[in-house]
Amino acid sequence: MTSDTRAEHDVIDLLIEQHRAIRALFAEVKRVRKDAKPEAFGRLVRLLAAHETAEEQLVHPLARVSLREGRDIVVSRLAEERAAKETLAALEKMGTDAPEFPALLDRFRDDVLEHARQEEADEFRLLREKVPSFELRALVPMVKLAAAVAPTHPHPGVESATLNNLAGPALSLFDRTKDVVRTAIGKGRA
Secondary structure (H helix, E strand, C coil): CCHHHCCCCCHHHHHHHHHHHHHHHHHHHHHCCCCCHHHHHHHHHHHHHHHHHHHHHHHHHHHHHHCCCHHHHHHHHHHHHHHHHHHHHHHHHHCCCCCCHHHHHHHHHHHHHHHHHHHHHHHHHHHHHHCCHHHHHHHHHHHHHHHHCCCCCCCCCCCCHHHHHHHHHHHHHHHHHHHHHHHHHHHHHC
16 A cells, blocks of 8 residues: 555655655666756756745744744754755756766755755654644645645745745746746757
8 A cells, every 4th residue: 555545644744755756866866877867857856846845835834833843943944945945056057967066966965865854853753743633634735736836946045935925836937938948949959
């Protein structure tokens, strides 16, 4: 039985599954051939952008209001997310062929995986302890929807729920239009 069909599947389960997928994509980007690296890296970028947007819109605000130490936890996670978005934007700009890409990707991977570990150990653990399970289960479709309409590229400085809700739709439309144009241009060269 998959975790999607378990009765206890909640938003924490979903986010931890996404953390596993992020780890796997980092490994894939590292091991694939040079010609497959841009596509694998693109999938990683999209997953990270969607994952962080959903956390910033729904999970961090829940932690902020539900946990006694929620404000401090969220401030730390948002600072890490902003730094990660800045690094991800730099990686995207330099491209997978850049000589400095592998070393920066390794440092970025370490930072992202440490961020995920901190979320799981602090924020997620406390949410499970303090928030009723029905509320955590009710967030699953909302997080999936937020991820589905999230921007597809990092936008440093857009880490709060308010900014994500205000700027997110326009950034998402811009990103998705840019992705379509890039794909069309790329296919025209082939």
